[in-house]
Amino acid sequence: MNRDHTCGELRKTDEGKYVRLAGWVSKRRNLGSIVFIDLRDRYGITQITFDEAHSDLVKDVRNEYVIEVKGTVKVKETPNPKLETGEIEVLADSCIVLSSAKTTPMIIADETDALEDLRLKYRYLDIRRNPIKDKLLLRDKITTVVRSVLHGDDFVEVETPILSKSTPEGARDYLVPSRLYKGRFYALPQSPQQYKQLLMIGGMDRYFQIARCFRDEDLRADRQPEFTQIDIEMSFADEEDIFAEVEKVMKAIFKEVKGIDNLEFPRIKYVDAMDKYGSDKPDLRFGNEMINVSELFKESEFGVFRNCVSEGGVIKALIFKNVADKLSRKKFDEFTEFVKVYKAKALAYLKYDKNEFSGSVNNALPLNEKEALRDFLKLENNDVVLMIADQKNIAETALGALRKKLGEELGLIDKDKYCFEWITEFPMYEYSEEENRWVSAHHPFTAPRDEDVDKLTTDQANCYSRAYDLVLNGYELLSGSVRIHNSEMQAKVFDALGLTKEQIKNKFGFFIEAFEYGAPPHCGVGIGLERLTMILSGTDNIKDVVAFPKTASAYCLMSDAPNTVDQDQLDFLGLDIRKED
RNA sequence: GGUGCGUUAGCGAAGUUGGUUAUCGUGCCUCCCUGUCACGGAGGAGAUCACGGGUUCGAGUCCCGUACGCACCGCCA
16 A cells, blocks of 8 residues: 555645655655655645655655655645645655656646647656546546436446447448458447347347447547447437437536536427538537528629529528628638638628628629628628528538638637537438449438338438437537338338348348347437547547547557557468558 | 648757758756745756758758648548
8 A cells, every 4th residue: 555645635634644645756846955746646736845854865756756755744834726735735754766757758737848649659648637637537427427327217238249240331340350250350330330229129128338439431630430439229219208318418417517507409400400500510609590692693693693593503691790800801712712622612702881892792793782682681880791602512511611610710609608409300311422322321220200201212312311410519419310110111221222132131131130020119329428528628639538549540659550460360360461562 | 532731859849042050948967045836046968950862062941752740621321
């Protein structure tokens, strides 16, 4: 036993106690014959003081040494308000070095100057810092609340296989070669989707799992190749039941973590979200909905606008109030480049002030059209209108992305606000230009809306599903759906996807068969634990909330994974590596 | 697969139209200091300027390529 107290717990009331502490030397301040050491562990920092008679004990102690000290708790004359333990110090009479340490490659403090790649290489040092440590603790707090709420409602935690079967639709799988079956592979699960549905058929009517998932796709600031899903599924239930359960979980988490208990969960249909915000995960912390102004310009003198409408495109407009004087020509050039990334051909903008118009389309549009636009949009002095005339999906997506960017840049977002919304009735299918066929927008086990059942195989473009997302502050926090639980309907969906009987049997055979033995109606969700932790800890970098994350190219800078293996290992698995020339 | 930005002491950055000994902060080491808590003061060590090629009398600086990192688009049932 190296300690009887942590470095975060001693207070004024402990005055006079003789204590034993252990931890890392966070900082050493040598004032001559008196030496102060900030001793750090997971719980905090306590100042240890070595007076003239004992300063030799720490003569050779350096930063990040692990030491055990014994001494008497003393109330400080000048407390340090920045520390929880700032009112006391420990006057030491003993110090044992448990472990020495090299000079660290980075400064271990809340504010470090190290860049992210260095922090990833020495992640175990980075974890000693509060900003990372606190996020791991928050993540633990969240899963604790989740388990508590779900267990309280009779949900059962079940672990499903990591060595599972490759699923042909969707993201690329990570594969694991089989030794006993040469030439065959396990796949790491992209989600426990099929297993949890089989658990429903198995009668585990309320299931959850804190499940690791793997997807071999390119990464982003909010995406890692392996991530954790709070996976929930329930039987004899529909949207209302699962929404209620998820809302209950979210409320409990926000209450515990933030002390917030006035959360709201509005619902928006997918088509409306795209129409108003140009996104299926709109950030509702600010308004600025897009407005369709196609009607105003269908006979415009401005050929670009007129032709766009006559060719079936749309003109979408965004208004930002009272900012015209803040946005320079250079800014609009930047915005134009920004929307081009989303395939938009151009960005039109108009400033309005004191009955004067200016901006990129000021000369192209006649006065009467500009005034009609002003009246339609109720423009006031110093307002700006941004417009994109393009194909519907491009105009919506590009302007939606610009809405988000401007919301951030113009400071329209209240960082202390948490805005949830359910996005419902996603499209059942989307057309894959690459594969030249309809593919599932969610996954092929998603139930269609009742009113769209007859469109399943005949009108894929207008068939909507009972899939839903929960969005929080512009992040897709979870996805889920009511599942298909009858074999005929499932067959129709496979048919619409253009799958042959042979393909269905190979890909989903065991799964489909299970539905012939009595499947309850069921639905569920998978909540992105990292995204939730990110939002609650105020970071936009997923690596901050993962203990040992990968880089944007799926590499571990600390362990150098993935790595090559011995020929022996390859031989066991019956694998040959193709030589690149 | 694509686009953009970046790579200079342990760490973070500066480095002008290409020109002599590559600058600053911090960390590290030594010495001084009894109340610091971003301690203070004095001194010192520490750089194949990512790698490979090219232009040039001369390259940290210009050009080409590669690697790595970051962000975004595609992708992510």
